[in-house]
Amino acid sequence: MANSVGDWTESFLGTRNLPRRVRDKLLREARVVTYRQGQQVFGPENIPDSLMFLHTGRIRVSQSSDVGREIVLYRVEAGESCVLTTACMLSEEAYNAEGIAETDVTAITLPKNSFDQLAAEEDSFRRFVFSAYSRRLIDLLRVVDDVAFGRMDVRLAERLLVLEGGQDEIQTTHQALANELGTAREVVSRILNDFQKRGMIQQTRGRITLQDKAALEHLAQSE
Amino acid sequence: MANSVGDWTESFLGTRNLPRRVRDKLLREARVVTYRQGQQVFGPENIPDSLMFLHTGRIRVSQSSDVGREIVLYRVEAGESCVLTTACMLSEEAYNAEGIAETDVTAITLPKNSFDQLAAEEDSFRRFVFSAYSRRLIDLLRVVDDVAFGRMDVRLAERLLVLEGGQDEIQTTHQALANELGTAREVVSRILNDFQKRGMIQQTRGRITLQDKAALEHLAQSE
DNA sequence: GTCAGTTAGGTGACATTGTCACTGAAATAG
DNA sequence: CTATTTCAGTGACAATGTCACCTAACTGAC
Numbered sequence: 001m002a003n004s005v006g007d008w009t010e011s012f013l014g015t016r017n018l019p020r021r022v023r024d025k026l027l028r029e030a031r032v033v034t035y036r037q038g039q040q041v042f043g044p045e046n047i048p049d050s051l052m053f054l055h056t057g058r059i060r061v062s063q064s065s066d067v068g069r070e071i072v073l074y075r076v077e078a079g080e081s082c083v084l085t086t087a088c089m090l091s092e093e094a095y096n097a098e099g100i101a102e103t104d105v106t107a108i109t110l111p112k113n114s115f116d117q118l119a120a121e122e123d124s125f126r127r128f129v130f131s132a133y134s135r136r137l138i139d140l141l142r143v144v145d146d147v148a149f150g151r152m153d154v155r156l157a158e159r160l161l162v163l164e165g166g167q168d169e170i171q172t173t174h175q176a177l178a179n180e181l182g183t184a185r186e187v188v189s190r191i192l193n194d195f196q197k198r199g200m201i202q203q204t205r206g207r208i209t210l211q212d213k214a215a216l217e218h219l220a221q222s223e
Numbered sequence: 224m225a226n227s228v229g230d231w232t233e234s235f236l237g238t239r240n241l242p243r244r245v246r247d248k249l250l251r252e253a254r255v256v257t258y259r260q261g262q263q264v265f266g267p268e269n270i271p272d273s274l275m276f277l278h279t280g281r282i283r284v285s286q287s288s289d290v291g292r293e294i295v296l297y298r299v300e301a302g303e304s305c306v307l308t309t310a311c312m313l314s315e316e317a318y319n320a321e322g323i324a325e326t327d328v329t330a331i332t333l334p335k336n337s338f339d340q341l342a343a344e345e346d347s348f349r350r351f352v353f354s355a356y357s358r359r360l361i362d363l364l365r366v367v368d369d370v371a372f373g374r375m376d377v378r379l380a381e382r383l384l385v386l387e388g389g390q391d392e393i394q395t396t397h398q399a400l401a402n403e404l405g406t407a408r409e410v411v412s413r414i415l416n417d418f419q420k421r422g423m424i425q426q427t428r429g430r431i432t433l434q435d436k437a438a439l440e441h442l443a444q445s446e
Numbered sequence: 447g448t449c450a451g452t453t454a455g456g457t458g459a460c461a462t463t464g465t466c467a468c469t470g471a472a473a474t475a476g
Numbered sequence: 477c478t479a480t481t482t483c484a485g486t487g488a489c490a491a492t493g494t495c496a497c498c499t500a501a502c503t504g505a506c
Binding site: 063065066067069071073083084086087088090095096097116119120121123126127130131133134136137138140141143144145147148149182 | 286288289290292294296306307309310311313318319320339342343344346349350353354356357359360361363364366367368370371372405
């Protein structure tokens with residue numbers, strides 16, 4: 001199984017510049033794990049005890065409310081370390097975020113003592129981990145800013161522009177968009193209908209195409 | 224000025240167990256800084272370039288919107304390191320949070336190279352910093368959870384119970400409570416008036432007393 | 447003690463967002 | 477083709493947020 005990712009130490013900023021000896025040691029001590037799309041990687045009852053690097057795929061990290069709503073906090077992409085698993089490992093405090101594999105995922109897990117040793121001995125690794133932490137703090141600050149102060153129509157316009165990403169149409173549902181933004185499906189349906197009435201989008205069930213990107217961009221920047 | 228805090232390395236979990244030699248080095252290399260109540264410690268245009276530990280006092284860390292609203296993210300208490308200054312120092316990314324001295328504050332600042340060396344060489348220090356990061360991540364997760372899913376009356380009840388903390392009355396304003404929760408002053412006024420009508424509190428300008436703590440506790444736990 | 451200015455709070459009208467229940471249409475499975 | 481599931485729309489209502497404006501309490505100067 002480990003051969004399937006070869007020398008994964010080449011894939012991460014925090015490990016590719018380590019001495020060969022250290023990399024070989026990591027290759028021996030770390031494990032490769034895989035998750036299928038839709039599978040839970042971590043959660044309040046599934047707290048990992050090692051550091052995780054994402055080799056391929058993408059993990060969506062989100063929080064859920066007691067009444068079935070959800071909000072996406074951020075995503076972990078290939079090449080990044082999974083900061084919440086690190087935080088959990090180091091501080092042993094519970095949190096109610098969960099990570100779900102958004103695609104099929106291959107990850108590297110590193111036991112805590114390997115992590116501690118590496119963080120002690122290798123400057124570039126330590127910087128990599130601190131950097132990862134800092135970026136997540138800033139990601140979460142952005143989520144707070146959005147949720148506390150942002151207008152939902154503006155946030156939805158922004159989200160559509162990101163999802164469109166040069167393609168013809170967006171394949172998503174109103175519920176998925178609602179989860180992304182931490183709101184109710186009906187709110188998304190109303191706003192999207194308003195966008196359609198104003199000629200900014202066309203939509204059928206499960207699909208949205210942007211008809212007037214300029215107008216959406218204008219709305220997205222109106223704060 | 225430095226004598227005013229004596230051997231501050233005794234005051235922090237991450238430094239009190241270091242070898243004497245290391246502590247002496249820190250005492251030489253670090254600086255003591257003070258801020259008056261109300262003064263900005265850091266912010267988007269006031270980005271520090273060293274690690275900060277809080278020796279005495281309290282710093283409120285919050286975000287502001289474009290239209291004058293504010294939300295408190297967390298507070299840094301004496302004995303803690305200031306994670307946002309660390310994050311900023313390490314990742315060199317901008318963020319729109321600011322730290323305001325809520326009381327008169329004395330803090331210790333450590334240059335980056337001292338920090339790097341300490342993080343490399345001292346296990347207990349590194350754990351202290353990682354721990355601080357993890358706690359802040361979890362704090363921010365709670366803020367997101369509150370803001371995205373929480374009912375304002377519940378959050379306000381919780382806040383009043385925290386602020387009361389065994390005292391006869393709470394000295395605060397509706398605006399300060401609104402800033403705490405990231406909402407509008409009018410919303411706080413309406414909810415507090417409702418609490419008063421229901422006999423849970425009594426209030427005059429700038430002061431609130433809790434009349435029915437049990438009812439407030441019941442409300443605070445109703446989610 | 448008086449007055450002007452500042453700060454704090456209240457209120458009405460309205461907009462936006464969220465909840466709940468329910469319905470209908472599109473897609474899927476058998 | 478039919479039944480079931482999934483997705484979306486809608487109405488009624490509640491909660492929250494905005495804006496403008498007003499009143500009352502407090503503070504500082506004289």
